[in-house]
Amino acid sequence: xxxxxxxxxxxxxxxxxxxxAAALRAAAGRWDSSAVFLLATVGYLVVYLATVGDLAxxxxxxxxxxxxxxxLSRALTGLGFFRFGAIAVVTVGPVTYxxxxxxxxxxxxxAGLVGANVALTYLxxxxxxxxxxxxxxxxxxxxxxxxxxxxxxxxxxxLVVGIQASATLVTGxxxxxxxxxxxxxxxxxxxxxxxxxALL
Amino acid sequence: xxxxxxxxxxxxxxxxxxxxxxxxLGTGGARVDGRPTTSGGTGGTSPPTVTDHLPLPMEPSSxxxxxVSGGPPKDGIPSxxxxxxISAGEASNWLDPGDPVFGLVTDxxxxxxxxxxxxxxxxxxxxxxxxxxxxxYCPLTGTAMGFERGETTFGVSGRLVNNNLIMYxxxxxxxWPQVLATAIPGPWNDSYTTRSLEEFRLVWTTWKRWSNRHxxxxxxxxxxxxxxxxxxxxxxxxxxxxxxxxxxxxxxxxSFSDDDRLEEKTVVIGTRTPxxxxxxxxxxxxxxxxxxxxxxxxxxxxxxxPALDTGYVYRNPxxxxxxxxxxxxVDASGTAHRPAALPLERTLAFDAMWFAWSGFYxxxxxxxxx
Numbered sequence: 001x002x003x004x005x006x007x008x009x010x011x012x013x014x015x016x017x018x019x020x021a022a023a024l025r026a027a028a029g030r031w032d033s034s035a036v037f038l039l040a041t042v043g044y045l046v047v048y049l050a051t052v053g054d055l056a057x058x059x060x061x062x063x064x065x066x067x068x069x070x071x072l073s074r075a076l077t078g079l080g081f082f083r084f085g086a087i088a089v090v091t092v093g094p095v096t097y098x099x100x101x102x103x104x105x106x107x108x109x110x111a112g113l114v115g116a117n118v119a120l121t122y123l124x125x126x127x128x129x130x131x132x133x134x135x136x137x138x139x140x141x142x143x144x145x146x147x148x149x150x151x152x153x154x155x156x157x158x159l160v161v162g163i164q165a166s167a168t169l170v171t172g173x174x175x176x177x178x179x180x181x182x183x184x185x186x187x188x189x190x191x192x193x194x195x196x197x198a199l200l
Numbered sequence: 201x202x203x204x205x206x207x208x209x210x211x212x213x214x215x216x217x218x219x220x221x222x223x224x225l226g227t228g229g230a231r232v233d234g235r236p237t238t239s240g241g242t243g244g245t246s247p248p249t250v251t252d253h254l255p256l257p258m259e260p261s262s263x264x265x266x267x268v269s270g271g272p273p274k275d276g277i278p279s280x281x282x283x284x285x286i287s288a289g290e291a292s293n294w295l296d297p298g299d300p301v302f303g304l305v306t307d308x309x310x311x312x313x314x315x316x317x318x319x320x321x322x323x324x325x326x327x328x329x330x331x332x333x334x335x336x337y338c339p340l341t342g343t344a345m346g347f348e349r350g351e352t353t354f355g356v357s358g359r360l361v362n363n364n365l366i367m368y369x370x371x372x373x374x375x376w377p378q379v380l381a382t383a384i385p386g387p388w389n390d391s392y393t394t395r396s397l398e399e400f401r402l403v404w405t406t407w408k409r410w411s412n413r414h415x416x417x418x419x420x421x422x423x424x425x426x427x428x429x430x431x432x433x434x435x436x437x438x439x440x441x442x443x444x445x446x447x448x449x450x451x452x453x454x455s456f457s458d459d460d461r462l463e464e465k466t467v468v469i470g471t472r473t474p475x476x477x478x479x480x481x482x483x484x485x486x487x488x489x490x491x492x493x494x495x496x497x498x499x500x501x502x503x504x505x506p507a508l509d510t511g512y513v514y515r516n517p518x519x520x521x522x523x524x525x526x527x528x529x530v531d532a533s534g535t536a537h538r539p540a541a542l543p544l545e546r547t548l549a550f551d552a553m554w555f556a557w558s559g560f561y562x563x564x565x566x567x568x569x570x
Contacts, residue, residue, distance in 0.1 A: 058431035070425035074278075080271035080358075085278075086427035096429050165453045167268045 020120070020192025027119045027195075036122045041115030048107045052083055054098045064092040075101050082106060082177040106177070113184035120191045127196060144180040245371035247350045249395040252474040253382050257362075257456060257560050260384040260394060263377065267359040267366060267386075268453055274368070277356040279323035279334075284421045285311065288411050291419035294430075297408035298439040302337060302344040303417070303508070304328065304402055310414035312407070313337075315438065317420055318344075320428045322365055324420060325353040335402060338365035338378050339435050340452050341556035342445070342467065345378055346400040357386070362456045362559040379552065379560050404551040405508040406439075413507055456559030461566055464555035469502060469511035470564070471495065471549040477561035478513070481568035482551065485511045489524030492516070493567045500547070502567070503529055505539035510551075514544035 027033040049055035067089045074085035086098035163169075256263065291312070295301070300315040308329040318324060318337040325334050334354045337344045340363040347354065352371035359366045365378045368388065375386030382396045403410070411417060422430050436443015444452065447465050455464070462468070468479040475496025485491050486509065491502045493513075501516040506527050522529045528536040537543065558564060 053429070053432065053434060056429055056432050058429065067423075067427065069427040074426065077276065077278075078273055079276045080269075080273060089427045089429060096431060098427055098429055100427075164450055170269055170271055173271070 016189040016193045019195070020189050022197050023120050023123065023192040023195035024116060026197035027116075027123055030123075032126075033119045033123050037115040037119035039115075040118035041111045044114040045107050045111040048110060049097070049103070052103060052107075054086065054100055054103055054107075056096045057094045058096055061094055062091070064090070066090050081173050110177075110180060110184070113181070113188060117184060117188050117191060120188065120195050123195045124191055144176040144183065245351045246374065247352055247354070247369050247371075247376075248348050248398045249383075250398055253394050253396040254380060254472055254474060255477065255561065256380060256382060256384075256394075257562060260382075260392065263361055263380075263384045264375070264386060266456075267361045267375075270358060270360045270453075272356075272358045274358050275355050276358055277320070277322050278426055279325055279353065279355050280317075280321045280420075280424045280426075281325045281353055282425060283324050283326050284423055285418035286421045288312075288415060288417050288419060291407070292411070294422070295407040295419070296439055297406065299407045300404060300438045301407050301410050301419075302335060302402040302404055303410045303414070304335065304346060304400075305414070310410075310417040311420070312410050312414075312417050313344075313402070313420045314407070314430075315344075316430050316433060317422060317424065319433050319435070320430065321424065321426075322356050323354050323367060325349065333400070334367075336365065336367060336378055338363075339433075339444070340364065341379060342465075342553040343379055343550060343556065344402045344404050345381070345550055346402045347381065348398040348400070359386075360453060362556060363451045363453050364556060364560070379556060399548050401548055401550065403508055403510050405510055409508050451553075451555050455555045457555045457562070459554075459558035459562065461558075462554040462568060464553065466554040467551050468554050468557050468566070468568075469513065469549050470552045470557045470561070471500070471513040471547045472561055472564075473547060477557075477564040479552075479554070479557050479561075479564050479566050480511060480513070481554075481566070482511065484567065484569045487569065490522055490529070491567050494565055495547070501542075501544065502549075503539045503542060511549060512540055512542075513547050513549040514542050515547060516544055520544070 027037060046055065069087045072087050075087045077085040079085060084100050084102035086100040086103075088099040090097045090099055258266075291314075295314060301312040302315065302318065304311045304313070306329045311328065313324060313335050315337065318335070319339050322338065323334055323336050325332070327333070332349045332351065334347045334349045335344070336347065336354065340360065343364070349369070352369045354367045354369055354376070357366045357368045357375060359375070361377050362379075364380075366386075367376045367378055368374060368386065369376065373386070373388035374383050374392050375389070376383055376397060381399055383392045383394060385392045433443075436445045438445055441447070443449070445465065447463055449465055451464060457464070462481060467482040469482055469485060470477065470479040472478075473495065475498070478493050478495045478500060480491050480493065480502040485502050485504045489504050493500045493502060495515070499516045499519050500513055501522065502511050502513045503522070504511050504524070521532050522542065525536070527539075529539055529542055530536050531543070
């Protein structure tokens, strides 16, 4: 009977997952990387909500007001491009926020991924062994979702860059959020395996 | 609750409108351009239509194939189906004097529909003087148009043709491109018949001009029942004009038009009937006050209204002469008339971006200064 190795063999994918999980645990245990995570997450959350039109600085400058929609099922109504309806308008000072629960959930998910990428990139940079330029891909991976902000008819980003929309382009815009998620996850795995918690 | 429109009510409104001579909402034969109407269209609940349909730039089936998704799905842009109204004084708290509004005058009074609200809904299913109507606005073509809707309501299909809003009626799910105002086949109802909606005029003007003319006007309230930010126009601004509305900017999607006689976003006052189409550059009309033209081989006359900064178009078969004097239009006998009420038959006219107008009506006459 052949002797067995007490350490189970792991595939490359499992190694990346385990490495990333360990790196994330290490990041969560340090105040500096936790702060980086928080800053990046909140920053991305704000920028994402602004680009999809849920957050704006157009308020009247008054006290806190909340106006709730008559039909709360609008929260489940798709507005295209992974955008969903809002059920309340919250205004405080110059800030107007449209509360769309599904938009917020998606924004938190994306922002969490970006925050994790940035935190692990930070750890990769401060650990004694340099981990390479690919760490920065984690930040760039969040960009496609920021471009997905859509107006009533057509993607608003096209107005900014002056490109005329087409049916193909509009279809492509619907893929931006899934592409961003895939890129962020891939990037997280990539950077996670390059962080060695033992070196921190 | 929907209110039935009886023949008596229609005839009553017809008589009142004829006497008043200044209201925009016509019914059952009292249309502003005098075109005869049918009742009820092809189905009991489909919107009312007219006998002679308006011109189309191509076969209806081709229009369907030219339709593109703007992004949002059907009703992703929600129509306002239960509008409420506020006084002019209340509206002035959030409407800037230079903000655009779409005005409607009826025997029952005046109503203003702010562009800042309709840009996020595109359709307001309202009841005016007991008549069910839809006030519609397409931001990408700069067109505000009124339609009678009968017992049904209109919704936003999410599709565009020549950048223009394609509405659908909720009774038959037929597609109705807004500017064409004519049924085309669509994915939800292929068995269409070519027919055009009953339309009425909305006046595109500013809040200051409208409230000066109609101080007792009602104004569509921001309390639409939806959670929307009416401070934010996703396309740009008309006050001042920038973003998508800026002169020199391009349409969002490819347009039908290759007519470069004017810049794409130049505003024209367009009028079209089954006989043809004509457009008057708004700047030219503003500068000249009166501009003569031709529609389907017949003389027409465009008149500027300086108080509202809008234009009206009349059939002028006898070539009657008028003169603009102190905001009024004076005929050869010296009688003064308001620009909206010349003793001629008015055709339905409305503001539109030139690319949209020339794309839908490639044979249009154009009257513009060089």
